[in-house]
Amino acid sequence: MKHADFNVLYEEHAEQVYKFLLRLCGDSHLAEDLLQDTFLKAMQNVDSFDNRCKFTTWLCQIAKNTYYDTWRKKKNHPIEELPEELDSGHSFEEQVINRQSAQEIRKLIHRLPEPYKEVFLLRHYGELSFREIGEIFEKSEVWGRVTYLRGKEMLRMTLSGKE
Template sequence: MSTTADLDEIYQQYSGTVTAYLTRLSGSAELAEELMQETFYRAVKNIDRFDGRSSVYTWLCGIAKHLYYDSLRRRKPTEPLPEEIPAPYDFAENLAQKDQAMIAHRYLHSLEEPYREVFTLRTFCDLSHPQIAELFKKSEAWSRVTYYRARCMLQEAMKENQHEKE
């Protein structure tokens, strides 16, 4: 896997999905692009560490995740969420609507880790529970429970906001 052709093929195959993962994780297309480039740089630099026990995608997402958390430690805290965010209570149905999806993302980014990341990986990156478990080095049951709890937290927050509006 260390030939230039293999590395180019890996980049072509995974750069878009790694960028999408980082965009969902960070909420910033610009930061995602920057971190995606750094992810592939680190992958090429450390290709000898890839042991094949996980998929290439999972390995790349692991690198990307660590780079994202490193970037969080280096930046200033973000502004708090606005007090009044109009939100629907049916999260799944309203994700299709762009404005409602943005509100849902605000709630999503207010979740603590690992809930936010597990929900993001499952919902937006289409990772399976076994893949998520592999990425976190946890069990599949842990992935399922964490995703379920994150979903419940989001739905509850959005329901509360909806009831406050009424």
């Protein structure tokens, strides 16, 4: 594959893979580094892509593996930094409450056991279909749907205090 061709693929898929990585790791700088590592690995192994799944699905699989390799090497696993700017459309108190709620939900998502956490992130933030999620895990579309719904139910139960 020519370098120019890969640049086109990068332009088409980088944003979706970045969003997936950002939700997976919760750190924008780390997500950017992981995105670069993901595309470097993809470029080096593009011959192994066999068209059994979408290119984005294949990239998310590489991104997931790259994230876990990095995660295993680090001792500190940040959840996610709060946005720096305040939304001027709401009172300061509302914004603080909304931020705290969003941060707590992110923490709960990151506390889900695997594979529920990863499937939830792929579906909700990576915007992948259940078929694509199943392909990443080498499982069926039904497995992706059931695993997502179970993870969602775990979150619901935790949020309602019925753990």
